[in-house]
Amino acid sequence: MAINPIKTKVAYLGPPSSYTHQVVYTLRASGLLNSPYNVSCTYRQQAALGTFDSNDTILEPQNSIHDIFSAVQSSSVTYGVVPFENSTNGSVVYTLDLLIDLEHQSTSIKVCGEAYMDVHHCLLGHIGRTHHIHGDPTSSSDGSRTPTIDVPHPNPARAQPLKDLRHIKRIYSHPQAFGQCEAFLSTYLKGIERQEVSSTSKAAEVVAADQSRSTAAISSKLAAEIHGLSLLAEGIEDSEDNTTRFLILCNPDERVHSSSTDYSFNRQLSSPMSYKSLVAFKVNHQSSGALAKALAVFGDHGVNLTSINSRPSREHPWHYVFLIEFEGKREADGSGKVNAALEALIGPTQGQWKFLGSWVDKMSKASKASTTPS
Numbered sequence: 001m002a003i004n005p006i007k008t009k010v011a012y013l014g015p016p017s018s019y020t021h022q023v024v025y026t027l028r029a030s031g032l033l034n035s036p037y038n039v040s041c042t043y044r045q046q047a048a049l050g051t052f053d054s055n056d057t058i059l060e061p062q063n064s065i066h067d068i069f070s071a072v073q074s075s076s077v078t079y080g081v082v083p084f085e086n087s088t089n090g091s092v093v094y095t096l097d098l099l100i101d102l103e104h105q106s107t108s109i110k111v112c113g114e115a116y117m118d119v120h121h122c123l124l125g126h127i128g129r130t131h132h133i134h135g136d137p138t139s140s141s142d143g144s145r146t147p148t149i150d151v152p153h154p155n156p157a158r159a160q161p162l163k164d165l166r167h168i169k170r171i172y173s174h175p176q177a178f179g180q181c182e183a184f185l186s187t188y189l190k191g192i193e194r195q196e197v198s199s200t201s202k203a204a205e206v207v208a209a210d211q212s213r214s215t216a217a218i219s220s221k222l223a224a225e226i227h228g229l230s231l232l233a234e235g236i237e238d239s240e241d242n243t244t245r246f247l248i249l250c251n252p253d254e255r256v257h258s259s260s261t262d263y264s265f266n267r268q269l270s271s272p273m274s275y276k277s278l279v280a281f282k283v284n285h286q287s288s289g290a291l292a293k294a295l296a297v298f299g300d301h302g303v304n305l306t307s308i309n310s311r312p313s314r315e316h317p318w319h320y321v322f323l324i325e326f327e328g329k330r331e332a333d334g335s336g337k338v339n340a341a342l343e344a345l346i347g348p349t350q351g352q353w354k355f356l357g358s359w360v361d362k363m364s365k366a367s368k369a370s371t372t373p374s
């Protein structure tokens with residue numbers, strides 16, 4: 001069979017070397033980003049043999065998470081990859097807010113996969129001109145943090161600076177990264193101005209262009225290499241097992257065949273596979289017990305909830321949209337319990353719910369045991 005594949009375009013949070021870029025790169029290198037509608041048999045065989053031609057995937061950097069959603073919505077890309085939650089710092093609220101945009105019911109974006117990445121942050125910058133290091137290069141701190149009323153037993157910073165930090169006047173990073181490096185920042189860069197930017201790689205780009213050489217970025221080692229920055233500290237995340245979960249988004253209107261959960265990054269060798277699904281809903285705030293009733297439909301139908309998030313509805317103050325993640329999938333729903341639970345959700349939500357997709361659970365034991373692409 002002749003191979004004439006359509007190129008798979010994947011939108012990620014740019015510029016290159018962001019963690020989102022690194023996750024996409026890993027998925028592509030594993031042959032896991034084939035388009036759901038252009039995979040020929042020969043192509044699948046190539047992937048299995050490890051000869052997947054990465055030139056058939058185009059990675060498209062975007063300026064913001066919002067732009068990734070827009071690219072998927074307009075079908076200018078096949079997939080979009082966005083950060084969703086972090087093991088230390090919790091949910092990425094920008095992603096939640098875009099997912100629950102219930103006002104735009106025409107939005108056809110669905111979650112069709114997930115990927116996990118171990119995230120190790122570095123402090124990148126320029127080496128100071130004026131200070132010379134005598135012995136310990138860690139300014140005046142010994143690595144312990146001052147106890148406060150709020151944090152009486154603070155965790156000590158895991159890493160020490162590799163270089164003098166006394167010339168650093170401002171730090172750039174993505175808000176998630178600041179939240180994941182509190183112990184290091186409050187120990188060695190206490191009181192230094194923080195500037196949030198759209199990604200950790202953007203932070204590295206800004207610092208590389210800074211003529212004053214007095215700024216630093218929390219970013220990755222790869223970003224240091226790409227932007228020619230020095231490693232001022234390494235492994236500065238609060239928790240050694242700092243992991244971020246990314247969601248893979250797609251526009252199901254673009255599907256030509258097969259079920260929504262049959263994307264290449266969802267393929268598994270062994271069964272049974274574990275799936276997760278996501279739904280967003282609103283409840284009537286005037287009706288007592290409405291939220292409890294909405295949550296109860298899942299238990300009543302034997303559906304296990306795995307996470308709950310709430311975000312302001314943006315319609316009325318103190319009204320919320322709830323995002324519920326649960327085990328199981330909607331399509332080919334063997335016992336029918338997921339569809340039955342969603343049907344029962346209509347009552348307590350007055351029909352104000354939106355299904356956001358099903359995908360293979362990459363944390364489940366079954367999924368971990370069989371991650372080889374077929």
Ligand SMILES: O=C(O)C(=O)Cc1ccccc1
Nearest residue numbers: 018019020174176177199200
């Ligand atoms: O800014 C990045 O590099 C991202 O991809 C978002 C992010 C930020 C911090 C941890 C994980 C992902």
